[in-house]
Amino acid sequence: MHGIITIFGKELSDHFSSYRFLILFALIAMVSLITVYMAGMTITKELEGVAKPKFVFLMLFTLSGAGFSLVQFVAFFGPVIGLILGFDTINREKNEGTLSKLLSQPIYRDAVINGKFLAGFALIAVMMISIVLVVSGMGLIVMGVIPGSEECWRLFIYLIISIVYISFWLGAAILFSILFRSVATSALAALAMWVFFSFFVSLGANAVANALTPDAGASDPDAMMQRVRIGKAISLASPMELYTDSTATIIDPMRRTTRSLVQIGMMERLSMERFSGPLSLWQSILVVLPYIISLVAITAVCFAVSYTVFLRQEIRSL
């Protein structure tokens, strides 16, 4: 435990003084501020003279202002944060000859992985929390809406899911940094993994679903549903899908029933919502809990592989 704390402290202060962190943070802050500002403006304009719908504050996060919403941005770019923070964790120390020095001190090998992961985790948490706080503050100013207690809870859960999600990518990146001796190779592997899950899993899921339900035409709604369900099930293999699905339930409780099938406009949506009740907070939590557990589980798998490989690895200076 002592080793973990020491390594955690050093890694954290390394992170905070690194340009990598500074640039990442500036980038995310910039994008989220712009996105939320646009979203806020859109909401105020569209809602002029209309009674405020439920959960209007959460719409700040889900409404696409500048082409994409903040939630979408985190889903898409969050992995990059995790990967960038982790892709050279172990191999950089190996290449600089500091790893064998570290390991010749009286600490366990897994303390190195754990300490470094926790430092990245803390950093991700700090980033996400401060961004949600800043965005909320800005929302208050632009829209003049104060979030209700349920909205605060939902935001809180959203934060937790996001931190777990990004940490999964951090764990994957650390695994790559153990598997590949070259920093460039592990960066490339991380990038490949990101592209694979971002684009190819959903494409592949559609292809497989189409192949499995060849006779589903527009005239056969049952077969159509079947096809969609199969595609959905396959795409849940992607952590991105897990994340998008779970955050949608938590932070956008009204959209649940119509989400993946039909695209509708904002006013339509608002009027529809007047007739459909939202999932209660408790129900939402029950729905997303399996997703969170899945995210934690695949992170744990990354760790298990990291441990087994790293504990047996031969460490010597160059």
Added chain:
Amino acid sequence: MAIIETEDLTKVYKGRVAVDGLSFSVQEGEIFGFLGPNGAGKTTTLLMLLGLTEPTRGKARVFGLDPAREPIRVKSMIAYLQENMGFYRDLDARQTLGYIAELNRLPQDLTETRIERALKSVGLDKEAEKKVGDYSRGMRQRLGIAEVLVKEPKVAFLDEPTLGLDPDTTNRIMELIESLCRDKNMTVLLSSHLLYQVQKICHRVGIMIGGRMVAQGPMAQLAADKLGVGKEQYTLEEIYMKYFQEA
């Protein structure tokens, strides 16, 4: 008392034997010169004694402990100065030593005094504020020795500690090692190619060639064995070359 003991210690890398049936022991307070050409298996032996590499076969004991089974206890008693050692470039000398002290759970009050003393001993106290990334090779080597000093270990493994140092610093470091053994009863395993220096400070030497230890013992004994009985004037280099040519 034997602090370090090995029996038939062997390491095979993908069918290539790096260390071959090594049996030797080092006594408490002794400076043991670990000699041999590059690739002889010296570093591999040190790594096995530290528990950083698993032996293929054989026994290794440090203070009677098996390094593969109780790495933490073994590593808390040994300071290892590795060859080609790396440093965190963004830390300065004090921070580097402070990190080592923290990893070894040194109490805060002890840390400060030891760091200052270590920096002085290796002559880095004037340049302790510089980032290690800006250090010259010799300065880094000295900082590495300071890391050993801060730990004040019972045993030190010094793998080519004076590589790249100027003659004056080399002498100072060697004297420092000698005085630590004398005053603190530290045991040293010293791998080096500076045979003249080794001859001056080591009590016993072991010569490794191709993974096997071809000779070990006090230098006078090796000299008597190899150079003829009764030869008073000998150098370690003569002995070493003799063994080297025979192998």
